[in-house]
Amino acid sequence: MSSTQHQFRLAARPVGLPKPSDWDYVEAPVGEPGDGELLVKVLYLSLDPAMRGWMNAGRSYIRPVEIGEVMRAVGVGRVVASRHPDFAVGDHVSGMFGVQEYCVSDGRGVTKADPALAPLPVYLGTLGGTGLTAYFGLIDIGRPEAGQTVVVSGAAGAVGSVVGQIAKILGCRVVGIAGGERKCRMLVEEFGFDAAIDYRDQDVKKALREHAPDGVDVYFDNVGGDVLDAVLTRLARGARVVICGAISQYNSVEPAKGPANYMSLLVNRASMTGMVVFDYVDRYGEAIEQLAKWLADGRLTSKEDIVDGGVSAFPDTLLKLFRGENTGKLVLKVADE
Amino acid sequence: MSSTQHQFRLAARPVGLPKPSDWDYVEAPVGEPGDGELLVKVLYLSLDPAMRGWMNAGRSYIRPVEIGEVMRAVGVGRVVASRHPDFAVGDHVSGMFGVQEYCVSDGRGVTKADPALAPLPVYLGTLGGTGLTAYFGLIDIGRPEAGQTVVVSGAAGAVGSVVGQIAKILGCRVVGIAGGERKCRMLVEEFGFDAAIDYRDQDVKKALREHAPDGVDVYFDNVGGDVLDAVLTRLARGARVVICGAISQYNSVEPAKGPANYMSLLVNRASMTGMVVFDYVDRYGEAIEQLAKWLADGRLTSKEDIVDGGVSAFPDTLLKLFRGENTGKLVLKVADE
Numbered sequence: 166m167s168s169t170q171h172q173f174r175l176a177a178r179p180v181g182l183p184k185p186s187d188w189d190y191v192e193a194p195v196g197e198p199g200d201g202e203l204l205v206k207v208l209y210l211s212l213d214p215a216m217r218g219w220m221n222a223g224r225s226y227i228r229p230v231e232i233g234e235v236m237r238a239v240g241v242g243r244v245v246a247s248r249h250p251d252f253a254v255g256d257h258v259s260g261m262f263g264v265q266e267y268c269v270s271d272g273r274g275v276t277k278a279d280p281a282l283a284p285l286p287v288y289l290g291t292l293g294g295t296g297l298t299a300y301f302g303l304i305d306i307g308r309p310e311a312g313q314t315v316v317v318s319g320a321a322g323a324v325g326s327v328v329g330q331i332a333k334i335l336g337c338r339v340v341g342i343a344g345g346e347r348k349c350r351m352l353v354e355e356f357g358f359d360a361a362i363d364y365r366d367q368d369v370k371k372a373l374r375e376h377a378p379d380g381v382d383v384y385f386d387n388v389g390g391d392v393l394d395a396v397l398t399r400l401a402r403g404a405r406v407v408i409c410g411a412i413s414q415y416n417s418v419e420p421a422k423g424p425a426n427y428m429s430l431l432v433n434r435a436s437m438t439g440m441v442v443f444d445y446v447d448r449y450g451e452a453i454e455q456l457a458k459w460l461a462d463g464r465l466t467s468k469e470d471i472v473d474g475g476v477s478a479f480p481d482t483l484l485k486l487f488r489g490e491n492t493g494k495l496v497l498k499v500a501d502e
Numbered sequence: 503m504s505s506t507q508h509q510f511r512l513a514a515r516p517v518g519l520p521k522p523s524d525w526d527y528v529e530a531p532v533g534e535p536g537d538g539e540l541l542v543k544v545l546y547l548s549l550d551p552a553m554r555g556w557m558n559a560g561r562s563y564i565r566p567v568e569i570g571e572v573m574r575a576v577g578v579g580r581v582v583a584s585r586h587p588d589f590a591v592g593d594h595v596s597g598m599f600g601v602q603e604y605c606v607s608d609g610r611g612v613t614k615a616d617p618a619l620a621p622l623p624v625y626l627g628t629l630g631g632t633g634l635t636a637y638f639g640l641i642d643i644g645r646p647e648a649g650q651t652v653v654v655s656g657a658a659g660a661v662g663s664v665v666g667q668i669a670k671i672l673g674c675r676v677v678g679i680a681g682g683e684r685k686c687r688m689l690v691e692e693f694g695f696d697a698a699i700d701y702r703d704q705d706v707k708k709a710l711r712e713h714a715p716d717g718v719d720v721y722f723d724n725v726g727g728d729v730l731d732a733v734l735t736r737l738a739r740g741a742r743v744v745i746c747g748a749i750s751q752y753n754s755v756e757p758a759k760g761p762a763n764y765m766s767l768l769v770n771r772a773s774m775t776g777m778v779v780f781d782y783v784d785r786y787g788e789a790i791e792q793l794a795k796w797l798a799d800g801r802l803t804s805k806e807d808i809v810d811g812g813v814s815a816f817p818d819t820l821l822k823l824f825r826g827e828n829t830g831k832l833v834l835k836v837a838d839e
Contacts, residue, residue: 226769394760408768423731423760431745431776432563439768 170195171476172265173236179220181418182487187220188236188480196269197246203275204246205258205268208502209471210479211239211289212486212495213323214387217415226441236264236479239294241278241285243502252277259288264479266499283460283467290323290494291460291467292453298409298442299327299385300452304335306407306440307383311336314377316396319387319412320361321348323494327456328385329358330465337383340376342369342392344489351492356466369395380404380433388413390422397426404435416487468493475499507532509602510573510816516557518755519824524557525573525817533606534583540612541583542595542605545839546808547816548576548626549823549832550660551724554752563778573601573816576631578615578622580839589614596625601816603836620797620804627660627831628797628804629790635746635779636664636722637789641672643744643777644720648673651714653733656724656749657698658685660831664793665722666695667802674720677713679706679729681826688829693803706732717741717770725750727759734763741772753824805830812836 169192176189198204219230219237230237240262244252249272252258260275262268278288290296302324309315315332319325320341329352332339341352341361349361360376362369369392373381380401386393389411397406414421430437445452459465470491472482475498482497506529513526535541556567556574567574577599581589586609589595597612599605615625627633639661646652652669656662657678666689669676678689678698686698697713699706706729710718717738723730726748734743751758767774782789796802807828809819812835819834 224769226771389765408765410768411765414765421762421765423762423764425758425760427760427764427774428726428745428748428751428758428776430774431747431778432561434563434776434778434781436773436775437764437767438773439765439771441768441771444771 168195169193170266172263173476173479175220175230175232175234175236177232178222179217182416183217183220183480183483185480189233190477193265195267198248198269200248202269202271203244203249203252205240205242205260205262205270206245207240207242207262207266207268207476207499209241209286209289210262210264210476210497210499211293211295212482212497213239213294214410214412214415214486216483217487226443237261238264239289240268240499241288242268257285259293264476266476282457286469286471286494286496287460287467289496290469291327291456291465294442295323295494296327296456297445297449297452298440299324299331300456301442301445301448302407302409302440303328303331303383303385305445306438307385307405309335309337309383312338313382314338314340314379314401315383315385316340316342316373316377316381317385317387318342318364318392318396319410320352320358321492322387323491324409325385325387326352326356326468326493327465330356331459332383333357334459334464338377340373342388348492355468364392370398373399383407385409386411389424390414394424394426397424397429400429400433400435402433402435404433406430406435406437408437408439412487469496470494471496471498473498505532506530507603508813509600510813512557512567512569512571512573514569515559516554519753520554520557520817520820522817526570527814530602532604535585535606537585539606539608540581540586540589542577542579542597542599542607543582544577544579544599544603544605544813544836546578546623546626547599547601547813547834547836548630548632549819549834550576550631551747551749551752551823553820554824563780574598575601576626577605577836578625579605594622596630601813603813619794623806623808623831623833624797624804626833627806628664628793628802631779632660632831633664633793634782634786634789635777636661636668637793638779638782638785639744639746639777640665640668640720640722642782643775644722644742646672646674646720649675650719651675651677651716651738652720652722653677653679653710653714653718654722654724655679655701655729655733656747657689657695658829659724661746662722662724663689663693663805663830664802667693668796669720670694671796671801675714677710679725685829692805701729707735710736720744722746723748726761727751731761731763734761734766737766737770737772739770739772741770743767743772743774745774745776749824806833807831808833808835810835
């Protein structure tokens, strides 16, 4: 094992899309675990829209990544040294390991991953933060009932594709909104959505009149912007809008665009509620168990989009996310076992 | 009694503020009650921001007033003829009587008002739709807890002044937002608010940092626009935003301005929920009883701004509302007993 590794550290706070000069790609010592610590070799990293927010200064649901700090990222890896009582060499684990090849961890927030149950990248997606976000956002905030209409944006993305599939399992009519014909076809053919709307090519309001004729009971929003505004015009009475993200706005250098049609909340006695998955940490177990069962039963399809580029490919892979090029969970493969 | 009366009928759908040419002021027969009907002499009319929305075409929580139709308005009056079993000549009643001097009604939605318990205009305000809106919006949607901070906009208006007072009764810290120093002084001195912010003269965000240092737990919004956007930046974790109205936007000819800071809902796991008082009709009794008790105990002050202008003053009086000239409930006196 090498005694040095590579890391991406935040060099500057990006304006708009992150540029190469916003990163420092550095060589650093691998580090040795102290008492109560473990050393993880990172195998896969999770690429998430939320990362863009972590790069900004200012108050949010989590502290910003500081300039000079290793970029925050969830990863899965293998324990290669351990002085922690709960983890042994060879264990597979997931946790907030950062954009680097090795991570010394004190074990907080680290959980074990069993590659016999599901491939490791699935622990970053359907059995990780992605699946948990979809599960709690849809079930706890969206509260869909069988027969109701659920609409999800960013539907071909990591969270959206799981939201739509869970809504189908719960007996809902599901309409996905995504960019491009290929993604839309995938939603219907692979994920079993009832309909898909291509926001690049179609008038979303008009398409919703056709695909959600009785209005939208639950809208799970990952994108914000014009799509959110369009869906607001089609809410059913008592609708629940789940605010999970706003990827269309994260790299905007213009002032953020608010949902001009928000008074539809009044007209329809509807609600719009924000969710952050970390709040459900006490119930992760329940959700993972259910998601794993649905996966095992074949009722839930987990799709990962794996870039085999090593840690050096991180900046480019992140941009893929904001260009909407991924389908399913975007994962960077950092190393072989 | 004259056999003719005066009415305002909608002549055109306004663009921006209603103009004189948007109204037809007409003479019409008083009408005679048929079997099961009653004839009401209108004494006072309620002026409400929501009226502006009723004048627009298109889907809302209530059908639009049609061109040529008598303008919709809630009023209180005296029964002057009755062929309805529940109402006798001399009864005081409130209901949707319209902008006219006499109304023939089938009794639906008509309730009795007792002038011995409260002056008749109070039945349009604190004991009418205004008080009910404040009561259910704050208690059911806002769900304030003692010790929490409640912020209300349009705080010197009909609904806002009642919201703030109920929040005080419930043990909250209450901050009102209103336009002008006179109104702000009134909020603190007459209505017992803890603090007031003059949005015309002060930076609302900055003032909230001072007056709501732990963040805003409940925001009751009557105004929308920039004030809503400013308050969103100061939400406490788990905050509830009650969307009751958006008077700043009702007469805008620009596209409506959405709350650009709505992602604060995510950061703070907060919700924004619309409410329409009509949904609570089954519980009006409970609320009226409680409001009347607070009024009788002197814990709630009802303030009416009564314009003694007769029905012909309706268009000008309505504009007073949109210029923010009223304090408390704006009422038009139509006739003496």
